[in-house]
Amino acid sequence: MAKHVRFEEIYTSRPRTQWLLTVSLLAAVSLFVVGLCIGVFGIRSEDTFNCGESHTSFLPFTATESPSVSPSTFLPEDVVRDKLFAEFKAENIRKHLLVLTRESHPAGSPANNRVAEYIRSHLSLHLGADNVNESTYDVLLSRPNNSNPNVVKIVSAGGEDHTVLRNKENQQTYEVDTAIFGFSAQAAVESERLFYVNTGSDHDYELLEKQGLLDEINGSVVLLRYGGFRGAQVDKAAEHGAKAVLLYLDPSAVAKYGIDESKVFPNGAWMPDTAMERGVLSIYKGDPLSQSFVSEIESKTKYRTALRNVHFPKIPAVPIGYGDAQKLFNLMDNSTALPSHLWRPSEFMRYSLGGKLLEGRKITVKTTNHNERSVIKNIIGQVHGCQEPDRYVILGNHYDAWTMGGIDPNSGTATLLEIVRVMGVLRTRDSWCPRRTIVFASWDAEEYGLVGSTEWAEEHMQILEERAVAYINIDAAVRGRLSFFALGVPLLSNVIYSAAKLVPDPAGSPDKKLSVHDVWASTTKGAPQVYPLGSGSDYATFVNMLGIPSGRYHREALSDIRGRIGHRTEINPYVCLQRI
Template identity: 25%
Template sequence: MKLSSGYDEGKEVPEQNISITPNRSPAAQRSDVHQEPVMAAATLLIFIIVSLEAAMDQARSTISKIFNGEPHSYTRFNLTQNMEGDNSQVEMKLSSDMDEEVGGNGVGEHLNHNSNRKPYVAQRFGRTPKNLCFMAAATLLIFIIGYLIGYLVHRKKDLAPTPAASVLPFEEPALHETGAAPLMDWDDVKNLLAAKLSATKFESVFSEFASNSHRAGSPGDEALGNKVLKKFKEYGMNTWTDEHFVKVQDPPVSGYNKFVFNGTEQRPNGFLSYSATGTRTGAVVFAHYGQENDFTLLRGKNINLSGRVVLVKAGKISFAEKVANAAKMNASAVLIYADPVDYSIGDDTPLFGHVHMGSGDPYTPGFPSFNHTQFPPVQSSGLPTILAQTITTGMANKILRKLGGQNAPREWESYYNLGDEKDVITVEVNNVLTEKRINNVFGVIKGFVDADRYVVIGAQRDAWGPGFATSTVGTSVLVELARSISDMVKNDGFKPRRSIVFASWSAGEYGSVGATEWMEGYLSSLSMKAFSYINLDGVVAGRTGFKVAASPLLHSLIESTLKEVNSPIFSQVTKGNWESNALEPLKLDNAAYPFLAFSGIPSVSFRFAPSNADYQYFGTLLDTRKNLDQVTGQQIPQLAETAAKFAGHIALRLVHDHLLRMDVTKYDKIIRTRVAQINGKVWNVKRLRPDFLPKALTVQWLISASGSYSRASRRLQTDIENSDLEDIEMCRIINDRIMTWVFSVPVIAVAGTSCHPAVSPKDSPFAHILLGSGPLSLFNHLEALRTSNPEADANLFRNQFALVTWTVQGCANSLAGDIWSLDNEI
């Protein structure tokens, strides 16, 4: 057996020279210093290998002699390896000849058990102690080599640079979620959130974000935005801002708005943004709250409303809806006041608001108000064409007491007269249109599985005055939720599957301008990604009642949240039917309304409120901490804590679960109920007005579309129940089916109103076709046809009917999933 090494035993190992150049970086110098013991150890290792080779040669020779030189059988192979350019070969030859080993009878003498001789091996070692020394030395050298190798490896780890704080050490890799199941149990998640939020922490946050002057675009608004941004950064969130240049209408700077009645001029300090400007003169008519049924009662009394100045009470519906209803009656102006029955704000408190029948910048409908946007020369059809102005309670009482004419309808329970042609009033509005720069502020907690899917939690930051209930409480809840959830992720091991975006909006008082412009700017990005919106505006406005408005998709999640969050108010709500106790329609002036109506994002808005009334200081300069304390019995921090838990619970459930917590079957009941009502109304119209609708018109198509939707929703529910929750891809596919349906057509809140994408946001900012009370409402249009309303249009109805049918069928197709799963029954 022959072993040849690539190293020459007689050749000296060249000496290693290590020098540190003075102008090299410290890191490089440290690297060279660390290399010195390594090079020394390498030199020692080479020397040991050479020595070991020599010892092994001697050992092989001894072993060969012990066994008389040759093995019993052999084969032949060559082992060649490249070491630093030299070839080292090991050649082995094994012989099968047995003759040299075996004596005459074929059995070796050393195998004879009767022999008195010592074993041959023992004899050989006993006679040559030198060989035993070589064997011992070889064993010791092998041990030393193993020790040095272990030392060098351990030394290399010690000398390696420490990883950055954001990089985990190699020997302790981060837990990686390979399945769809969350790493943290839901009970642990909700308990963590409850532990992070406390009423005592809210006091300091209230103090930090309270401000007496922070109207949209003002220095106060910008200062609050910077505070929110700073907080988000402190919590380690990714942050950004969104700048817009919007046109809003403010009261005149040098002049004033006024009205003249019975020769007396009054100059109210309040105003309504987006009113038409100019001067109008007409007879006053009292129209209660200015709702559609109020004007119906006036028409029933044969009161001509054309050219009249309508006086209405605040409440029930938005300012914009009151003005729009009056405009449909051809009125020339609207005056709005706070009646003492609904408001205890005194005789001289001004009211503020807007009258745009829509949201966002009405001078860029459908377009974002970025600085680089080429603004089209159009404006929203939701802008009123008549004058609108708020007046104080005292001013209104002076008008009401002098009105003549008929008595008010019994249904109004009012002792005022309606007014006659002699009660003439002149209204002058001189509001000015100005451009303002506003900033929305954002922070995001990224998800660990589907980071590109996110829930948005938002709060309005601006206010007409102090706006403590309007914006301060909501902003404080937003910031505290961001702090708590960020802390759960950083320090408690919580890993949300999806992302959470926290948004602080500006220009909310002008009609959710900041939020709407953001949606218009990023609508293509929000589609299929932003799967829910949680509104925090006005969440604390009382302490005895609780109201919530939401998309039907979120009803089951809201119900479970009410039961899981510990609160005496929630316990009272869930004692009976929670929907009848707490659910209310989503109003036009609610900040969640544009998310649902314009973008189709399932949304929720909630509030703690007085038992049977609204918070009376909204839209006034009396919205202060002191007044809110009186309404809530000084329980603001405790109510804010509960509101934060309610909102946080919904958000965390949406980003925690493997599948989105959205009840797709809820719409099935709503649509089937509404289709049955439409069918009945169509039959009545055909019976009473056979000339209005063609005989060929049938509701069968709509019924078929409703059936397609029912089957698709049940099929999706079955797929959800039979899905493998550990399969991330399968969960994502099902979630995409849910979201594709959600975004196929924008869907409106509690009534489930849907609007068709073919309807222009310029002409109809919120086109409610299937369900609801919008101008394109199919249900309302049928009623107008039945009662021979002059506004009824049979051709428009047929167009609406077609849109409704294909809207429902489109929803069914989206739910069904793949193209080969679609129904073709229509």
């Protein structure tokens, strides 16, 4: 049986500065995966070169010619590898991360536009301005009303109000939007009944039916803990007649070893009781109003469906922290036993099934977020290939974030920016040229349903299907310090294994040098495994829509502390990354 590793052991066993090395090795692995996908790191001396005409016509700009490469400047693969390692600078990644997490920057906000300009300036500096441009789209987003935020309150029998919802975590001095679920229904509802339905699965409602309580959900407010896709949880509650949903992060997932101040942020990486996970409730990938068509800015109605025909949840839903959830549990009737012990996942919470609120109280839920059309922009850069310029290896990540995005996405974005710099140095200083064209993509509005990458793929679908070799995603590149974790299609498994064997791991020592693959193998029960892809980041656009071989990987902790540590919450700035 695998050793049960506590966060406290991990946290104290390694210096906090090691996270910089962790990010650096992710950058190195990314580059070597790209290198293996392009065939070779450099042009072989016996090859002929065709660096004149550019065939990257799918990019929305006229690209310049590739730099001239002559056989005399040919660099063997091992030489290029050594140059790459020597050029990587962890301090650059740290500096990028400080800038990228300076302010909350959800898609559609002025702050996100500032992040986009920072990325574009960096790519232009190292790849040349003519090799960088942006793709813009007009899409539907969901925004909070910060002057009139969502409300969850308890009204006593005498009419006194007691506000339950804390709209912000208040752990830092950052300015952030109030917490919402994107595309939630905008409504105000009231009920005298509040039920806890675990994660709101079909099985959970079946258990309520066995207890003769399923009909009581009709007209009630439902309290759920995260489990599965939040949009499906809300839809299922609506099917059973619930008026509203409150969704919280349970300590069993985000505060496993205790909820006192010594064990949660800012004293550790586990979440405090105020942490709320934001996200969208939409089932759509891409702009909800223009499914399968590009959301062109020039056209206001072309290929767009009416908002009334789009499926969004019909009831309001609000994220809350487990501290606020505990307040509600304390006001709920606990005379009826919970249907299963699985409904009581944490020893640090007091759970109640509920029903009518005690002492004649009522619960009010009001949501004020609204839908609006906004312009989003993807930043696209390229390094031309010299043998097969019309074959593309794409390295991408999104840059929008619900808050500051220290882990998701900016640990990956900072990594991507350093990879761009390193490739730019080899390209200009050593006249290096990859075999195939490398495309660097920074996607906008991923948090709203992979919108930026989906619109770009819809715009260039035919040429991407014909010419793209692979897509590598580096979203949330660092989630812990212990081991490498990879997902991908089987076609890329050997590529990822080979790249992991080439990169030294910071867990090694001068007398015992270990590769990423060595440490990866030591933290698994058998041989390292590349797991199947899901649908939670921009790789889904390329593998599911276009059939392009795709992969993603990150550095993480072991399974018992894998979870939503700082994920999509205000507890997610640069300092949080140092904690893990």
